[in-house]
Amino acid sequence: MKKTIKVSVTADGAEGFLHRAREHARKLDGGAMLAPEITVTFENAADMLRVLSGERVRLLHATRERATAMSDLASGLHRDTRAVSRDVDLLESFGLLRTRYETNPGHGRRRIVEPRAARYQLMATI
Numbered sequence: 001m002k003k004t005i006k007v008s009v010t011a012d013g014a015e016g017f018l019h020r021a022r023e024h025a026r027k028l029d030g031g032a033m034l035a036p037e038i039t040v041t042f043e044n045a046a047d048m049l050r051v052l053s054g055e056r057v058r059l060l061h062a063t064r065e066r067a068t069a070m071s072d073l074a075s076g077l078h079r080d081t082r083a084v085s086r087d088v089d090l091l092e093s094f095g096l097l098r099t100r101y102e103t104n105p106g107h108g109r110r111r112i113v114e115p116r117a118a119r120y121q122l123m124a125t126i
Helices: 012-028 043-049 054-063 070-079 083-095
Strands: 007-009 037-042 097-104 109-115 120-123
Touching: 012 037, 054 070, 054 083, 054 097, 054 109, 070 083, 070 109, 083 097
Parallel strands: 007 037, 007 120
Antiparallel strands: 097 109
16 A cells, blocks of 8 residues: 555644645646645644544554554454444544455455555644
């Protein structure tokens, strides 16, 4: 898996989003190529902390090195598989994780959790 995508999570709201959009437009107008990136913007730091709880940050950290089966991830984090699955679903909806299914010989299929990036940058201004 290629992990060269920059992933940023910010809490600078609409103002920050518009600033980044203008900067990207200027670069594109100048003929520059933009590196692939994902930016998740929250309206404020409280909203960001609600989504990126301590357990979810641990989950992001645990998946950072390699793709991992959901059951192995839950076991390694000492958490219930259903709780980890809910957290993975939420983080995937924000574009921070990716999942896929693969054959588990003799046992059907298993869900594999993959990081979207090697590093995640979290920025909040209070």
